[in-house]
Amino acid sequence: MAHVDLNIALLGCGTVGSEVVRLLAEQSDDFAERCGARLNLIGIAVRDVSAPRPDHVPRELLTDDAESLIERADLVIELIGGLEPARTLILRALNSGASVVTGNKALLATHGPELHEATARADVDLYYEAAVAGAIPVVYALRESLAGDQVTAISGIVNGTTNYILDEMTTKALSYEAALADAQKLGFAEADPSADVDGLDAAAKIAIMASIAFHSRVGIDDVDTRGIREITAEQIAAATREGYVIKLLATARRAPNGITVQVAPTLVARTHPLASVSGAYNAVVTESEAAGRLMFYGQGAGGAPTASAVLSDVVAAAAKRVYGGHAPRELPYASLPVLPAASARGVFTIDLTVTDQPGVLASIAEPFARHGVSIGQVRQDADGPRARVSIMTHTAPRGALEAIADELADNPHVIAVGALMPVEG
Structure with missing residues (x-):
């Protein structure tokens, strides 16, 4: 079948980027059949063009002028990492009409709304499978x-x-x-x-x-x-x-x-x-x-697994450009608030070091009762004049457990209060 040509710009050529270059070359015919386009790598923007690279990375494609490279691209792969210049370069790519594939979790978690709004305004696509769990889709x-x-x-x-x-x-x-x-x-x-x-x-x-x-x-x-x-x-x-x-x-x-x-x-x-x-x-x-x-x-990491996720997005983005349509837009229509950590409900454990004498467990249990937290199980291990007590609760708000921990720290029978730990079971 006839294929259109799509120009690909790669920003960054570290462990993942060099694997992307290799796989683009090795699987170019398959990719063309899958997305209906020949994916032409037109340049690789790096900080230092003279730095050592794997043999399969074409030296003639290396450039330190990322902005000029972006202007010639239909699709930009951002693998620089960090917040800047990645944010500026992605925005430039989106505003120039290029779709973007990125693996930049820090950028998305910090500037995600800005990037998604720019994507919608430019009527292009932003893909980021590789940003979360490597090869896991x-x-x-x-x-x-x-x-x-x-x-x-x-x-x-x-x-x-x-x-x-x-x-x-x-x-x-x-x-x-x-x-x-x-x-x-x-x-x-x-x-x-x-x-x-x-x-x-x-x-x-x-x-x-x-x-x-x-x-x-x-x-x-x-x-x-x-x-x-x-x-x-x-x-x-x-x-x-x-x-x-x-x-x-x-x-x-x-x-x-x-x-x-x-x-x-x-x-x-x-x-x-x-x-x-x-x-x-x-x-x-x-x-x-x-x-x-x-x-x-x-x-969840590594050059080849992460490159697999990047190229999955590249093929999807290319197919959308050839056949029409868009990736799902990120629409925060629910606008659910993120609740304070103290309101998180779950089962928790708390470890205590206490004096090993009669009445200690009863005094420990008192703040749990006052805060309405039900104790699920208690384990006690004696260690000479001390004992290690591990308490697992039934489902309760974290804030109540934090208040209990503060009160236990003032209990004269309690030598040390360990950190709260959630339980999944």
Whole structure:
């Protein structure tokens, strides 16, 4: 069949970008048949054209003039990362009439509304499957597959670095510091791992997913975010004894008066589908009124898996330009407010170190009763004159548990109050 020509501009040529170049060349004939267009890579914008590149990256296509390259493109792939100059370049591309494919989660979670409004004004398309979970097609599922349903909750392991660290702590009884060093040695963690271990990477991803699923505007600053730096080997061992694993979960839930969005270390029951997600893999579970529970699993990072998601979007965007139509618009018609973290309801655990003497448990239980929080189970482990007490609640608002924790800190029998941890089971 006859094919039209579409000019592709690539911004950025790191690990993912170089894989995009390779796959575009190797699968050009297949892509042409799938989308009805020959995808012609007309240039690759980079900061330093003299930097070493893989042999399959054509040196003659490298340029440091991204703006001029954009003006000649029908479709722009943005893989620079960060907020600037990525934001300015994407807006320039949209305003020039080019559709855009990006994997930039931080940009979307920070400036998503501005980008979506510019997309609608220019009557073009913005695709971003690679921004959330690498090769896992969860953005497509939320935008299209579940468009006829009402999503009620999303939960997921969307950061491979932290999942690897927690997995090493669980299976090898390593400390956090040792597991992090191992991850850095293997290339799973950056020299500065803050974005991963502090939960910021996962927060950007759940903000994007919540915005789509709940047809509302959720930014990264709306996400109640806690990382894994404070997780101890003792907590991991205690979770294992009780039939749980600790995972850094990103969750978003619809409530009667809004939505709650958080990233937090979470006790996950061994029977839960997310408990078996190991190493650097990712998984997302959606819950909706008609479809029920769905799980999406796969490689959430890496050059080839992420390039696969990028090129899936490229083929879709190209087909829309050839045959007409648009990708689903992001319409925040529901405008559900993001509720304060204190209003998030769930099952929680709280660990206490107490003096081991008669009457202590009764004094601990008093603030739970005052705040209307029902205790589900209590485990006590003696350690000489002290005892470690782990309390798991029934469903309750986080704010009530925080108030209880503050009161327990003033209890003369309580030596230490551990962090609250949500439970998924």
